[in-house]
Amino acid sequence: MKNSTLPELYEEMRRVRTFEERVGELFVRGQSAGSMLHLSIGEESAAVGVCASMRDGDTFTTHHRGHGIFLARGADPNRMMAEIAGKQNGYCQGKGGSMHIADMGLGHLGANAIVGGGIPAVVGAGLSARHTQSGAVSVAFFGDGATGQGILYESMNMAALWNLPVMFVCINNQYGMGTRIDQATANPNLHERAEAFGLAARTADGLDVEEVVDAAGVLLDGARSGKPAFLAIDCYRFYGHARKDKSPYRTDSEEEEGRKKDPLIHARGKLMASGLMSEADINALDARVAVEMDASIDFAVAGQEPQMASMFRDVYDAAQPEPEPVRTRIDRVLAQG
Amino acid sequence: MAMQEATYRDALRMALSDAMSFDDSVIVMGEEVGRYGGAYGVTKDLIAEFGPERVIDTPISEAAIVGTAVGAAMTGLRPVAELMYVDFIGMTMDQLANQAAKIRYMFGGQIGVPMVLRTQGGTGRSAGAQHSQSLEAFVMHTPGLRLAMPATVDDAYHLLRQAMTQPDPVVFIEHKSLYTMKAPLNPNAEPVGWGQANVLREGDDLVMVTYSRQVHYALAAAQTLQTDHDISAAVVDLRTLNPLDFETIRPLVENAGKAMVISEAVLTCGVAAELAARITEECFDFLEDPVVRVAGEDIPISVSPLLENNSVPTPELIIETAKKMFV
Numbered sequence: 001m002k003n004s005t006l007p008e009l010y011e012e013m014r015r016v017r018t019f020e021e022r023v024g025e026l027f028v029r030g031q032s033a034g035s036m037l038h039l040s041i042g043e044e045s046a047a048v049g050v051c052a053s054m055r056d057g058d059t060f061t062t063h064h065r066g067h068g069i070f071l072a073r074g075a076d077p078n079r080m081m082a083e084i085a086g087k088q089n090g091y092c093q094g095k096g097g098s099m100h101i102a103d104m105g106l107g108h109l110g111a112n113a114i115v116g117g118g119i120p121a122v123v124g125a126g127l128s129a130r131h132t133q134s135g136a137v138s139v140a141f142f143g144d145g146a147t148g149q150g151i152l153y154e155s156m157n158m159a160a161l162w163n164l165p166v167m168f169v170c171i172n173n174q175y176g177m178g179t180r181i182d183q184a185t186a187n188p189n190l191h192e193r194a195e196a197f198g199l200a201a202r203t204a205d206g207l208d209v210e211e212v213v214d215a216a217g218v219l220l221d222g223a224r225s226g227k228p229a230f231l232a233i234d235c236y237r238f239y240g241h242a243r244k245d246k247s248p249y250r251t252d253s254e255e256e257e258g259r260k261k262d263p264l265i266h267a268r269g270k271l272m273a274s275g276l277m278s279e280a281d282i283n284a285l286d287a288r289v290a291v292e293m294d295a296s297i298d299f300a301v302a303g304q305e306p307q308m309a310s311m312f313r314d315v316y317d318a319a320q321p322e323p324e325p326v327r328t329r330i331d332r333v334l335a336q337g
Numbered sequence: 338m339a340m341q342e343a344t345y346r347d348a349l350r351m352a353l354s355d356a357m358s359f360d361d362s363v364i365v366m367g368e369e370v371g372r373y374g375g376a377y378g379v380t381k382d383l384i385a386e387f388g389p390e391r392v393i394d395t396p397i398s399e400a401a402i403v404g405t406a407v408g409a410a411m412t413g414l415r416p417v418a419e420l421m422y423v424d425f426i427g428m429t430m431d432q433l434a435n436q437a438a439k440i441r442y443m444f445g446g447q448i449g450v451p452m453v454l455r456t457q458g459g460t461g462r463s464a465g466a467q468h469s470q471s472l473e474a475f476v477m478h479t480p481g482l483r484l485a486m487p488a489t490v491d492d493a494y495h496l497l498r499q500a501m502t503q504p505d506p507v508v509f510i511e512h513k514s515l516y517t518m519k520a521p522l523n524p525n526a527e528p529v530g531w532g533q534a535n536v537l538r539e540g541d542d543l544v545m546v547t548y549s550r551q552v553h554y555a556l557a558a559a560q561t562l563q564t565d566h567d568i569s570a571a572v573v574d575l576r577t578l579n580p581l582d583f584e585t586i587r588p589l590v591e592n593a594g595k596a597m598v599i600s601e602a603v604l605t606c607g608v609a610a611e612l613a614a615r616i617t618e619e620c621f622d623f624l625e626d627p628v629v630r631v632a633g634e635d636i637p638i639s640v641s642p643l644l645e646n647n648s649v650p651t652p653e654l655i656i657e658t659a660k661k662m663f664v
Contacts, residue, residue, distance in 0.1 A: 059412060092445035100443040109411055110444060114435050120401045121436070124408025124416070131364070131390070131414060138408070154401035161396065314446035315480050317504035323480065333618045
């Protein structure tokens with residue numbers, strides 16, 4: 001288990017937050033590929049707390065707000081930022097971007113821009129793990145918005161029916177875009193739905209990363225031995241849905257209240273109260289992380305644009321012919337006359 | 338195994354069974370594929386041979402069946418998922434079109450999704466408007482998905498075996514009216530290659546380009562046209578619509594100067610529309626007539642056999658159309 005001590009958990013959460021802040025900066029500088037950038041600021045404990053109990057060989061999918069999860073599973077912030085900038089040296093050679101980042105080496109089966117779209121893949125990965133007796137667990141990360149999608153329930157039902165090594169993690173940041181959870185469902189106690197399907201299910205308070213670690217650790221152990229699980233993590237989405245969203249659908253006072261649920265400030269308090277780290281130690285750590293994440297912007301900005309020739313590549317396997325470009329086709333057809 | 342008489346259904350089952358014996362990573366999953374043996378009996382007895390861990394009965398959850406196959410294919414298995422009717426494809430379209438079809442490209446070529454989605458479509462059983470459609474255009478309109486539609490017993494076996502070795506997701510659409518068709522089958526024969534069309538009848542006057550059940554209607558019509566009207570029609574069975582083998586079609590059309598595209602799917606924006614456009618573009622200088630689409634009517638399919646049978650091309654319509662091209 002990595003990142004299991006509070007200083008390590010805090011550092012990982014700080015890396016996530018600072019990375020997300022730099023993503024925002026990349027956008028402001030006009031160097032991101034588009035504005036469809038969904039930041040997980042305020043939700044760091046969910047990503048870090050669950051990933052702390054995952055192992056090498058485990059696989060996972062994420063939703064569109066998945067930067068933090070991938071970082072916490074060991075992603076290189078440079079290659080992530082390059083991908084977000086649409087560059088050749090990004091994880092997906094600039095074709096995927098923020099919402100379709102993936103890395104098979106780290107078990108990342110893909111972020112997804114369809115709400116709930118990545119959930120059933122973990123059931124399939126669970127079948128593979130059982131077939132090969134690999135001992136791996138597959139984890140689906142998604143937001144509360146996905147609890148409105150039928151595919152979640154189809155997937156939970158199958159995982160429970162077949163006792164697969166699968167875990168469903170619902171990061172409940174209270175909002176599906178601009179719609180608050182209590183405007184989207186009559187019963188916001190999301191773990192109760194999973195219980196109804198026969199999953200081991202809990203809700204953890206995302207304010208305290210150690211509470212998330214404890215809950216996720218127990219549920220992941222269970223999943224590994226064939227008892228699929230569901231964990232809801234309560235937190236608050238500090239900023240708008242995507243970069244251009246100024247959250248006109250919620251009040252300043254609500255945001256002020258919500259941002260008090262800050263897992264980093266909470267962890268800082270615990271570190272200092274317990275004497276594990278002094279304020280100076282923490283500030284030094286924060287500064288070190290800032291340097292690392294600053295470098296990711298430089299890396300992304302310096303990265304090459306993809307080659308035009310790559311446009312027709314990877315629609316199919318590399319050994320197959322590439323699709324014929326429209327211009328080539330037009331020229332060939334008109335050359336007849 | 339030597340030459341034997343087999344039905345289209347038997348040939349499909351043999352392909353699944355042989356692939357599963359050969360490759361432990363092949364699994365079959367879907368509604369009623371195990372204990373029931375498949376709604377059309379294609380997977381009959383496979384569960385006895387390979388067990389419930391490899392022949393997996395699923396709940397009625399089409400989207401998650403396809404999504405599970407996607408995840409399994411990404412992590413080392415070769416899933417063959419069954420969608421009981423192609424009419425249910427709408428339930429699966431996110432997993433098929435947004436996930437399976439796009440994963441290789443979105444992720445920069447890191448990984449493919451080597452899965453097969455077996456399903457069946459078409460008319461002929463009074464199954465009504467929601468169980469009789471020909472929705473291949475949905476699939477062909479989505480880059481990243483391969484599309485195979487076997488017309489013959491030979492292809493029921495060989496094309497399915499080939500589909501199960503493809504590196505990319507294949508939608509494999511059988512025809513519900515062909516399951517009981519019988520023909521000699523040699524599983525050990527060298528098959529026509531994946532992605533290659535098959536010229537089933539040569540002809541100098543007219544080229545009929547088609548696939549799936551309409552291949553048989555075209556062959557019957559071509560025979561009558563030759564015998565009764567002295568019109569020599571070639572018949573091309575496309576076998577796969579993606580990849581599309583245009584190079585087999587081209588010289589035939591250049592030689593005959595007349596082409597007809599035959600498809601059971603509705604006419605508008607159908608596969609026939611794409612084929613007609615291609616032939617027109619590619620063989621423009623050789624065409625004596627417009628490329629004619631003999632396709633399904635732009636209407637839903639009725640339960641009444643009379644209405645149903647007349648909603649899609651018949652051998653009579655093909656003959657009638659061909660004759661008009663020689664007036």
